[in-house]
Amino acid sequence: MDYAGLDYRNIRFPVDRPLSEAERAVRYQQKKASNAPPMDFLSVIEFNSNYIDLVDRWYSIKGFNTWFGMFVSVFGMAGAGVIIWAFFWAPVTEQREALWFMMIVLLPLALGLIWGGWWLIRTECGRWTHYPMRLNRKTRQAYFFRQDGSVLTVPWDSLFLTLGEEKSPLSGTTYDLRAHVLDADGETVRESFSLGYPSPLGNAESIDKFWAFLQPYMEAEDGVERTWRYLKDDAGYLVPVDGRKEGWRWSIVRSFMLGAHWPYLQLVFAPFLGLNAIGRMFAMWTSKVPKWPEEVERENPVEVDDPYVLTWRDNESIGWWELYWPLICTVIGVGGFLGVIVWIVSDLWR
Structure with a gap:
């Protein structure tokens, strides 16, 4: 989102x-x-x-990063668990090269999914319910x-x-009423926030x-x-x-x-x-x-x-x-x- x-x-x-x-x-x-x-x-x-x-601007879409981050983290944990189990406790086979590939390449990817999911969750959880x-x-x-x-x-x-304009892979182009706080020169943007946000479906x-x-x-x-x-x-x-x-x-x-x-x-x-x-x-x-x-x-x-x-x-x-x-x-x-x-x-x- x-x-x-x-x-x-x-x-x-x-x-x-x-x-x-x-x-x-x-x-x-x-x-x-x-x-x-x-x-x-x-x-x-x-x-x-x-x-x-x-x-x-994030209040209306709150919840997406939480459930999606949980899904990504659980998927990563499941993958990491399967890889570790297969390497250490699966019956010995002749596919040790494949198991080493899983440990060296796929396990870091699974751990990356866990971290990425946690990062998404932390964008919404344990913070503020909204920013008035x-x-x-x-x-x-x-x-x-x-x-x-x-x-x-x-x-x-x-x-x-x-008129603020942003692009998101999931929601496409979105718009908001952007407020800029300018420096004394009246030209340099020192801080910005969204004063109004219709929804991801707004134009x-x-x-x-x-x-x-x-x-x-x-x-x-x-x-x-x-x-x-x-x-x-x-x-x-x-x-x-x-x-x-x-x-x-x-x-x-x-x-x-x-x-x-x-x-x-x-x-x-x-x-x-x-x-x-x-x-x-x-x-x-x-x-x-x-x-x-x-x-x-x-x-x-x-x-x-x-x-x-x-x-x-x-x-x-x-x-x-x-x-x-x-x-x-x-x-x-x-x-x-x-x-x-x-x-x-x-x-x-x-």
Whole structure:
């Protein structure tokens, strides 16, 4: 999947470089609104008159690296086990050259798979459940929870916002609303993060829609009411990670959300989506909940009488097609996948 910018073992957006002409050509100006229909792409955690909290670009796809990494590691361990058993304990045959080839060539490959799978797992597990971002409309400050637990605070108006583009072998070309923090020269990129990410299935027009959702909140005179009305009437759900880990129900809902309008496709892709839901649950269970520092909370109070406060607690109840059908698909998909694996293994050992 698209894990571009994930700062684990130095996989991150390129920094300490000049802005490119391509980035300048697709810049989003803070004062310039979009004519596209607004869409939040299920990215809002909390909303009020003072600030809006958003999830990071990796939140929507969380779980993939976990289950896939486990599969790769188990495959590698099984291969390594068979090779070691064959070399030391199998009946003596005349194929010692083949056994030495397995030990010298294939065993390192198996160990490499184990390491690679563990590396994938560590990109999601034992870290943070998500990396929130906060935009304060009144103080015009942007806060970004870094992957090492520190917080970047930068003026909203100083951010260089552009259309980010990445290429992934599995998801193809993906897009995000990229925020660059520039040096004093206004040319050199010192830090970058994704302010908005539609999904691996999004396109460049999706970023226009996200900008049409976000920009009015920060810039329009009636932005608070407009954004509140959209979240109440059109958005559907706010993400339930405000000071907590998401529950197993939401892990299933979020994993199957890509096919929310096509229940039959959810069943077709049930093995993939179901495994993603299981991996997501494990990743959330092993990770810590991010918490804004006290100084950030002091700078972002929620007014007692604010009529525009929204959190996940204001969500409508999750219905049959959002939860229970994906739950059935998860059981069918994961059960079918495990059944195929057991059948293959048993056939090999006959």
